[in-house]
Amino acid sequence: MGHIVKLCGIFFLMGIVSATAQDIFGQWKTIDDETGQEKSVVEIYQENGKVYGKVVKIVNKDRQDAKCDKCKGDKKDKPILGMVIVEGLEKDGGEYSGGSILDPNKGKEYRCKLWLDEDDPDKLNVRGYVAFFFRTQNWFRVK
Template sequence: MKKSIFTLALLMFAVTINAQSILGNWKTVDDETGETKSIVNLYEENGEIYGKVLKVLNKDRQDAVCDKCEGDKKDKLILGMVIVEGMKKKGDEYKNGTILDPQKGKEYDCKIWLDEDNKNKLNVRGYIAFLYRTQNWYRAIE
């Protein structure tokens, strides 16, 4: 009985910790159309956060490439592409990295933070100077 209670408490603690982290899989939602576009995995590498497209949700875009991208991402599959790069933790936010919009082929400075009221909602802001767009991504629970 004691082992069961301990195991349950440990599991609940692990779920709580995970819910407060930006790491893991997130459903991306287009802020202009409201359409859920993809599943992106946010992971840590060398103290920085990166995001890789794990799944493209539109069946007609499974083989889509980043034809408007420049450099090494030009004409590469969006599926498997790293679109969030070099994010560094600053307080409750992650900054100083970039995010790529593969449909437009544009890279933006980026800021990411968990929503204050809903830890399963991620605010993802891409910006150039003082112009910005913020998307809400939602924790993918499959």
């Protein structure tokens, strides 16, 4: 009987650890590559089995009403605040890939890959790439 209680306790603790394991979902601070300052907050979420990211906050008060004037298609001249900029990623091992990311300031769309930093689960690696060229940014979890 004592062994069963111990096993139940172990399984309970394992459940707590896995339930609190970090994932990519939630809100992330984006950092401007040039200034090193916080630029926006993007919420990463899952919908119909795919991963998306939407701009939920723009830090610079002067940019609150900014529109995606360089974008093409249905995002042309739409507000950046509330815009979905990460679209259609799927889990592939420890990464999410197969979708795209939009840079609303340049109006350019790139293939995208997201993964949590191995040493810091509050740091998200965000890679946008075209052919063999890529750029990786670090976004930081909003707590």
